[in-house]
Amino acid sequence: VDRSSPNLMKFCLTGKHIPEAKLTVRKAGGTPLEYLKITMTDVVITSVQPAGASGDEVIKEQVSMSFAKVKQEYTVQNQQGGSGGAVTAGFDIKLNKEA
Numbered sequence: 001v002d003r004s005s006p007n008l009m010k011f012c013l014t015g016k017h018i019p020e021a022k023l024t025v026r027k028a029g030g031t032p033l034e035y036l037k038i039t040m041t042d043v044v045i046t047s048v049q050p051a052g053a054s055g056d057e058v059i060k061e062q063v064s065m066s067f068a069k070v071k072q073e074y075t076v077q078n079q080q081g082g083s084g085g086a087v088t089a090g091f092d093i094k095l096n097k098e099a
Contacts, residue, residue, distance in 0.1 A: 001059045005048075008063055012045040019043075021065065033083065035075045042068035042094075068094045 011018065021043045025036040047064035071090035078084035090099035 001061050008045055009048045012048045017044060033077055037073045039071045040067035069099055
């Protein structure tokens, strides 16, 4: 849960179309490495639900989305902590083909 949570709920309730959404995951450290990037186009938020196990101190949420196209890029971390190259895959659901 963060400052985007109210808008995610509103977009879910109203069916608002989002042209592009990006999820980026970084490794911590002095020079954070963005090791996972997921880019979705033509996005609709389909569900926003509270999540977490009993006893969790932090409130979490589970967000579900539908999208027309997705691209995922995973970057391998080398021994020095930098980028060791990326593996990318994508799919266009509308056209039913790799993108």
